[in-house]
Amino acid sequence: MLVLLAAAVALLIVTGIVADFWTDLLWFRSVGFTRVFRTQLLTKAGLFVAFALPVAAILAANITIAYRVRPPFRPRRDTTTEELWRMFEARRRLVTTGVAAGVGLLVGWVAAGEWRVFLQWHHGVRFGVTDPQFGLDVAFYAFGYPWWRFLLGAAFTTVLLAMLVALATHHLAGGLRFEGRPRLTSAAQAHMSLLIGLFVLLKAVAYWLDRYGLAIGSDGVFPGWTGLKYTQANAVLPVKAIMASIAVICAGLFFVNVVRRSWLLPGIGIGLLLFSAVLIGGIYPVLVQQFYVRPAEADREARFIARNIAATRQAYGVQDARIQNYDAVTDVEPGQLRADADTTASVRLLDPSVVSSTYQQLQQVRGFYAFADLLDVDRYLIDGRHQDTVVAVRELNLSGLGQGQRTWVNQHLRYTHGFGFVAARGNTRNPDGKPTFVESDIPPQGKLGKYEPRIYFGEQSPEYSVVGAPPGAAPQEIDYPDDTSPTGQRNNTYRGTGGVPVGSLGRRLLFSLRFGEEKILLSSAINAESRILYIRHPRERVAKVAPWLTLDSNAYPAVVGGRIVWIIDGYTTTNGFPYSTRVTLDEATADSLTSPERQVITPREEINYIRNSVKATVDAYDGTVTLYAWDDTDPVLRTWTRAFPGTVKPRSAIPPELLAHLRYPEDLFKVQREILARYHVTDPQAFYGGQDFWRIPDDPTEGSGHRGRQPAFYLTLRMPDQPRPTFSLSTTFVPANRPNLAAFMAVDAEPGEDYGTIRVLQLPRTTAIPGPGQVQNNFNSDSRVAQIINLLRRGESDVVYGNLLTLPVGGGLLYVEPIYVKARSGTSYPLLQKVLVGFGDRIAFEN
Structure with missing residues (x-):
């Protein structure tokens, strides 16, 4: 009986492995x-x-x-x-x-x-x-x-x-x-001497290889430091060579013992090796560090700190960052800010982290649709002008179905896709505080032209759906609500090429095993034209076809060439760049908006080199995955394209319409700001002291609940040395131990000649410019602001603070924060009512 039970269990395991293997192969063929x-x-x-x-x-x-x-x-x-x-x-x-x-x-x-x-x-x-x-x-x-x-x-x-x-x-x-x-016995002694000799010989190889490992080791000035210091270069390095030589001699004594067969010489060799490991390998480097390096550590380590600075800046692509001194003013002539702001920045007031519930209430249409909690910022040509827009897609949300509707047929055969793209101007609102939509509703209406609105592949798509039907068959998939239809809805039949044909009995059996669902095998609704859609999340699809990429935490949608496509930034990384400081990606990219759904996908936890080498797209209708080489000079990308030839298209193959929606990736920017917080200091002595280090400020807005650091923000702005405003990604820095502003950083996020150019405005150490936390405190403590906020909070309303944006304007720095008002009822949503503005010590609070 036990034998039969074991055989049955083994058969089930093998069958499951075969099903997963074969359905994986079918999926790779389909893409x-x-x-x-x-x-x-x-x-x-x-x-x-x-x-x-x-x-x-x-x-x-x-x-x-x-x-x-x-x-x-x-x-x-x-x-x-x-x-x-x-x-x-x-x-x-x-x-x-x-x-x-x-x-x-x-x-x-x-x-x-x-x-x-x-x-x-x-x-x-x-x-x-x-x-x-x-x-x-x-x-x-x-x-x-x-x-x-x-x-x-x-x-x-x-x-x-x-x-x-x-x-x-x-x-x-x-x-x-x-x-x-x-x-x-004599024979056993010869046998074991040979094996021990081999082990010790391998130890000699390890000692020699350890020498090179010191160049990428992480025992240094601070956590994450990589590379040799003075003691490693002048004490540990020669010790490793000496220990390797001693180990070779010791191994030779064991090999001699195969013939001589006396433990005396091997014993002497092992004793010498252990004694040397303790005295030379352990005590000597400690003495050098304690009595020679430490009394003048800054001078002794200066050469090695310089190596670390140069390597780190190169490995993270910040060596060409344009850092300029910016003696920001705190007072200007009346009207100057308004005139300057009109020509230098299109201030985005719509906060993508706040207005998701607004989109939900105004554009959800039915309960089985949903928008992401954090929306995206893109730019579109609207009425002849490129404008910052807050965009989202109306995805399928099966949790919105009633309890009685959650049948297998409904969840996998009828409710199969989302519908539509929604976009609103970033810098305007309508009179009652709602977003000014430029694309909305079902069927889609707006300024983006005609496109395929159905979303079969998205961030909230079900695990799998079975779609397709023979020509002439009545459509069964719920498409969108239609009050003019007798049934109150329009149905659809999927006619795309995505997914895997699942009409045959064998394939139905395979997918029944993969998903643990016998209805795939038994359902009469599955026909010869049926296709099964699975592995549908855009980032998961890219991760599967390019397992060598580290993927950005955010896939954002765009209307390109009459289709909705998801755009995903792919990074090539390594943790083996000599002397470059390591960072942990999860920590470096975390901020107050980070959620489990938006975390970087990476094959390794720590890195010390990163490039945005690939731009990937996933078609929301048929799931087509396309990889484009964005940085074809990157050695890591070139290595992987040699391993997987033909999988990455050249940069020249990027369609112009897609190119217009590519942007500088947020996670890369957050890693780079983490690096530049320290590595803007290039003098080894000053770096050792650390007195000029910066840090990323905490998010001061109440809406973030003080959960983490201030996010980076996409908006259109003009830096002092730029001839025109550009779509940028920006952040602020404060000194390591003070709350005032230390620097403002922005990168050109729009493809073009200056794409990827990092500009940093470094304020004087004695600056009186307040940092984000101080500005928020100033806003909160201003008597006029407090009075209006209290009035807004009376009754059944709450006040929600939007993103606190920083802009270089008028020779100084302008802070802008939208204020939303939200009713306390269960179906409420935030409406943009007022804007807080700060410049120096001056505060304005208007509609």
Whole structure:
């Protein structure tokens, strides 16, 4: 009975694996990225075989050798040992094969998981940049070093396991005895000397490889520091070479012991190695650091800090940031701000983090539609002018269905897609405080022209939907509400090419197993023309076809070429850039608006190099995934395109209409501002002191609940050295230990000649310009503002503070904060009623 039960469980597991494998293959075929699936599969299989077979063979050989060199006369041992020996001898081949195969399979499985490391090593291209200590190209550290480390670790594991199985076999066979004083037979001693010699030789290789690891090590001036310091370069580095030499000598003594068979010389070698590890490897560097470096640490470390500064700025792409002194004024002539603001900035008052519920109430149309909690900022050509707009798509929301409507047929066959694109001007409102929509309603109406409004692939799409029907069949999918229709709605039949055909019995069985749903197999509503849509989230689709990319936390929609497409920024990263400081992506990109749905997708937690190398799109109607090379000079991108040729289109293939909606990515900007908070300081002595470091201010608005740092903001502005306003991404800095403003930073976010140019306005240390927290306090404590706010809060209303924007205007810095009023009833939504403005110590609060 137990055997049958085990067989049934095994069959279920194997069937599930086969179903997942085959449906994954069908999905890759449907999106045209079969090469990615094949390359991953063959690489994993190749690594599995390349490691599993040698490890299994080595273990089997060592067990066999230990058995064959057993003593001819074996004295009787304790009962347990004798019983184990009889069992082993009776089933020796089975035990040998089982142990070797089991360990080999485990090692092969681990090796298969290192497919990314192997492909980067195998296809790696040069960076054209060398590290200052060893003169090696960065590619060695980014692509080669991780692979050699993995090989070394695999070799250590193999030799260690071989030692364990050899010792166990020698013990059972009588070659190793623990009764009284432990003793080895001559043959067992030769066998173990060889294995220990190999282990120590590998340790010598590890010592030598450790030297290069110091260039990407993280033991330094502050958390995240990468690279050698004075002690590592002048004490640890030569010590590693000495220890490698001693380990080679020690290994040689063990190899000699294979013939000489005396533990005296190997014992002396091990003693020398341990003594050297403690005295030379441990104590000597500590003495150098304590008594030579620390008394004059700033001077001793200056050369190495300079290396870290240069490498970090280059690795994060901020080496060309234009930092200029900005002696901001706090007072201007009457009317000057208004005149200047009219020509330099189109101030976006609509806050995408506040107005989602407004869009929901005004544009939801039915309860089974929904908008994202955080909307997006884009720009469109409206009435002949490019304008900042707050955009969203009306996605399907199955949780909005009534309890009685949540049947399998409704959730997977009828309610299959969202409908429509909504956009509002960023800098205006209508008289009652509602957004001024330029695209809205169902069917769509507005200024964006005709486009396919159906959203089958989105951020809130169901796990899977089955769509499609034979020609002439009555449409079954709920399309959109229509009061002119007898049924109150219009239905639709999907005619796109997205998804996988699922009409055959075999495929229905496969997908029933994948999703654990027998109705896929049994439902009569599924026909020969049916297609199943799955893996529908735009970021998940890109992550699956480009598993080597780190994806931005936000996919944003745009109307391009008559279709709604999702645009996703893809980053190429590494944590192997010598001397470049590491950051943790989750921490560097977190702010007061970060949510579990908007977190960076990354194959590694820490990085010290990043480029926005890929712009990806996902068609909301048919799910087509397209990858475009945005930075084709990036060595990491070139490495991956060699591994997956033909999967990334050149930059020249980007359609002009799509190019108009590409923007500088927010997560990259947040990483760069994290870096520039310290690395705007380029003098090693000043950097060591840290007195000029900045920090990103906390979000001061009540709406954020003080949950984190102030977000970066998209808006159109003009920096002092720019001839015209441009769509930009901006942030502010305050000194590390003070609340006043230290700097304002903006990057050109619009594709063009200056795209990606970072400009920083650095204020004098003695500046009186208030920081965001101080400005918010000034707003809150102003008697006139407080009086009006209190009036607005009376009765059944709440006040919601919008994003606190900062703009370089009139030779100073202007703060702008929209104020929303929201009724306290359950169906209320925020309406833009007033605007707070601050310049120096002056505050204005008007409609």
